[in-house]
Amino acid sequence: MFEVFAKYLLNQIQLSDEELEMIREVTVVRKLRKNQYLLQEGDIWRFNAFITRGCLRTYSVNDKSNEHIINFAIENWWIGDRESLLNGTPSRFNIDAIEDSEVLLISKDNFAMLTKSIPQFQDLVNLIIERSFVASQNRINSSISHSAEEKYKNFMEKQAHIALRVPQHMVASYLGITPETLSRIRKQTLKK
Numbered sequence: 001m002f003e004v005f006a007k008y009l010l011n012q013i014q015l016s017d018e019e020l021e022m023i024r025e026v027t028v029v030r031k032l033r034k035n036q037y038l039l040q041e042g043d044i045w046r047f048n049a050f051i052t053r054g055c056l057r058t059y060s061v062n063d064k065s066n067e068h069i070i071n072f073a074i075e076n077w078w079i080g081d082r083e084s085l086l087n088g089t090p091s092r093f094n095i096d097a098i099e100d101s102e103v104l105l106i107s108k109d110n111f112a113m114l115t116k117s118i119p120q121f122q123d124l125v126n127l128i129i130e131r132s133f134v135a136s137q138n139r140i141n142s143s144i145s146h147s148a149e150e151k152y153k154n155f156m157e158k159q160a161h162i163a164l165r166v167p168q169h170m171v172a173s174y175l176g177i178t179p180e181t182l183s184r185i186r187k188q189t190l191k192k
Helices: 002-012 017-026 082-087 108-117 119-145 148-163 168-175 179-191
Strands: 027-032 037-039 047-053 055-061 067-074 094-097 101-107
Touching: 002 017, 002 027, 002 047, 002 119, 017 027, 017 101, 017 108, 017 119, 027 037, 047 108, 055 101, 067 148, 067 168, 101 108, 108 119, 119 148, 148 168, 148 179, 168 179
Parallel strands: none
Antiparallel strands: 027 101, 037 094, 047 101, 055 067, 055 094
16 A cells, blocks of 8 residues: 555655655555545544545535535545644544545654655645645635536536546535436436
């Protein structure tokens, strides 16, 4: 599993063998079965998690037991609850595996040590945060500005590879529409 992470890192930044070994020493492998939690609402998130295999989702559940999916994450993506990690507060989210998955965990303290010890690693973290911020802005804009049809079209254009891996009711939750609306939109799209 670390080899997947090492390949990802080396595609992004230059690292010496010693720096790569320093990173390896602080990673912990976690295997998740389908539907198994990585994080449950109310727990404090203490890691940075990199997905080496599988598909996970971050979501909340409202008082009517409706799920609201914040994001999906697949191989070579990071996942976690930044607010809980940074503030040490209980998470408002759940993270679970949609498929059997494997993640590498790096504790908050070890992650901070890596960013201080390896300047290129800090540069990578900054780039990831910038991309994440832009993605969040685009998602917020889409959710408040686009019709259900436009949201689905956008999702299929940008994340079709995820749509093939997750159940349709989860796609609907992610888009903020009902499964029935999604079914109608998909039928209309197929007719075109």
